Amino acid sequence: MKKIIITLTIGCFALLTLASGLGIWGYKTIMDFSLSPLNITESQELVLKRGTSFSSFVSTLEQRDFITEGWKLKALVKLKPELAKIRSGFYELEPGESVDELLTKLVKGEEKVFSVTLIEGQNIKEWSQILQALPHSQYDEGVFTEILSDKGDDSGLPEGKFYPDTYHYVAGDDVKSILLQSYNKMQQELEKAWAQRATDLPLKSSYELLIMASIIEKETGKASERPWISAVFANRLNKGMRLQTDPTVIYGMGDSYQGNITRKALHEQTPFNTYKIKGLTPTPITAPSGASLIAAAQPADVNYLYFVSKNDGSHVFSKTLSEHNRAVNKYQRNR
Incomplete structure (x- = not known):
């Protein structure tokens, strides 16, 4: 009887040892799997529809060859149940991303x-x-x-x-x-720019400021010139002069504009032809940047009334018409 008991004890111990070893091996296998990268070499998109079960999700990963042993993924969420709470959405999978990282992303709902x-x-x-x-x-x-x-x-x-x-x-x-x-x-x-406007600004409302800023935006691509462009327009408004700015004419031409302003367009009486109307256009002509809003609100302290393009993105500014005509001859007419 004593020998039997000893034999049974040894057998049980061996089985327990084996079970423990298998358990440790199994745990390590699943954990290694969770840290292994997905089978992708470039970014992939994954869409999880509302109501998708975890089992269906695993099948999708297998069908697209992102993983090869789905049972390990199911075993992983047995060990870490919190990873099974995936959210629907549109996700992007990246090369090198591990199974665990993917699940964490889906649980957090970190969509693309x-x-x-x-x-x-x-x-x-x-x-x-x-x-x-x-x-x-x-x-x-x-x-x-x-x-x-x-x-x-x-x-x-x-x-x-x-x-x-x-x-x-x-x-x-x-x-x-x-x-x-x-x-x-x-x-x-716009509210911020209007609150910081110059005291002598010839504009009656923040909407007029928006219109002015939109014209400034189209007139120059050189940031440093915006306050000077703004000053020219403000000075002209204060003197009752027309703005005479091409971008407003172009906007008014709509689809008929094919790269050149026609003579007809310049002489046509439209709400956006600032060669014909006095004051501002009835609406903005584009989406102005924050810099153009500030420039419209705070024109430079200069008395220029004219400017002409130098064909390099910058302009020549003039105080008198005679100065302006000389600049036009030099840069536009090559005289």
Whole structure:
């Protein structure tokens, strides 16, 4: 009897030792698997629809050859149940990313983030083309005026009222959420610029400041010249002179503009032909940058009334018409 007991004890001990060894081996195998990289050599997109079960998720990874032993993944979430709480969404998988890192990303809901840059100096029509082409987002043609209406602006005139910047979104987001950020930022920046305006500024409202800033934005690509361009326009307004700025004419021409301002366009009486009308255009002509808003609010302290392009992105500024004509002859007529 004693020998039997000893034999059974030794056998049980051996089995326990074996079970323990297998347990340790199994645990190590699963943990090694969790730290192993996914089978991808370039970025891959993964879409998890709402209601996707963990088992279906594992099958998807196997079908796309991201992993080869799905049972290990199922075993992993038995050991770490918190990793099974994956969220639906649009995700990006990166080369070198481990199984554990992927699960952590899905549990946190760290979806792929897309970006769109709304460029200063472009108008609503140009922005619409960009927004229509955005991947994984929904665009509605009337979204600009819809936002204005939501904000109590029933003018139906969205031009210039949205701030140019880079905005971020996730798959499925409506373009409206992006443009709402853009609208709110423009109101903040415009209010800030208007509050800092020069005391002798010939503008009656922040909207007129927005219009002026949009014209400044189109007139120069050289940042240092913006306050001087602003000064020329402010000085002309103070003297009752027409602005006579080409970008407003171009905007008024619309689709008929093919790279050159026609003689007919210059002589046509339209709300945007500043060679014919006095004062500002009825609306902005583009989306001004923050720098152009500040320049419009704080013109340089100079008495220039004219400027002409040197064809290198910069301008020559003049106080008198005779000085201006000489600059035009030199830089535009090559005389």
